[in-house]
Amino acid sequence: MLKWADKKAGHRQFREDLVELLPRLRRFALSLTGNLDDADDLVQAACERALSRRHQWRPGSRLDSWMFKIIHTMMIDEARSMRKRQPHYSFEEERFNKGLSDGVKKIEARLQLEKVAHAMRELPDNDRMILSLVCVDGQSYRDAAEVLQLPVGTVMSRLARARKKLHVLLAAPLGNTTGGR
């Protein structure tokens, strides 16, 4: 058994690593939930679960994969418990346009982001999850497969289908989406 001091050092490192991950987790959660408040609720719940189950995490393994797995599991649990909320996308222009300086570009970017967010909302949970892992967080197929606990081939076929659906939704005018479900 680890001595108290070793445990403490491990816990401190765990927390530091978790804090470093928070911006990525928030971005991932935002792409799943569609608004920052719900995203933060999800990340908060995931962090609470991670801290309470810290003993299940193997030191040396990837904390990011473990956290994404926790969020994935929470989404499944939420869906099963029928407490699931519809993703509610809300755009706070100032927050979503960080880093954009030109006025016209800002407007174009905002419209595009709004469209993407609405399209994501129309997708089933599984599609949104796989798109968020690969296209938003930039994970490899192998890493996404690890999070979703699926074979890489399955991830590829699901991802390809999800992107085709997203493409159709993005091509539709805003407010006229027929749904990808």
Add this chain to the structure above:
Amino acid sequence: MTEQEKIEKSVTDEMIMAYVDGELAFEEQEMVRAALTADPELCRREALFRETATALDGAFDAPIHEEVPERLLNVVYPPESKSLLSWFQQCIAGGSSLLQPVPAGAFALIILTGIVLLLNRPILSPQPGVQTLLSGRAFDHILETVSSGSSAAVTLGDDVVRITPVLTFQDGERRFCRQFELAGVDVDSLNGQGLACRSMQGGWELVLVEEQSAQQDASSQQQGYELAGGEDAVDRKVEALRSGHPLTPAQERLCIGQGWDCGT
């Protein structure tokens, strides 16, 4: 069907997508590249995957550019829910009947004492350990003042451990003893239960501590208390020591209110 046509037919959507995402091995990548050059239909399919990747890339980057909200940081680094300061504040607020007659000068002294206590908090201790936690003034204060079922937290270094008295009784020597639960903020930091008895001179002495993992830190063996090895060892010890019924909540409140000068 020409050889080229066969190749183009063999290029699946998954392959084109993997090509766009940079997930193909070099040979496959070259094969898809050649097929794309030769077939406009494949190019259209490629565009679909490229456009969706571009649309999502950066679309949700707002959290990357802003500070993490404090409420999330507080989950990872919980603020000390109850420090000596808050206990001191409770003493002033809850124990007003004791403090009301205290003149202003004495009140200032109490404030000063509170500050000194704060400066001596265990957080400054360079050698934290379970024995430090369970023999310190903060631990003593909890068993002295907190009713069964209520919790208070102590800090140990940068850890926060919640202590919840769960049972109060008297042993054969008429000492008051309290069974308590320990819960670290991180589950495996320190979890378990323990038993302490109040000496006739005042002050709570640890009798037994049982970590949930039931494995012991070697250093605890020399600290004058027993570290339980099996499950429910504390429960068994309670039954062995207990003389008569446990205190009722009303009796417990009375004893806490009278500084345990309450022979039941």
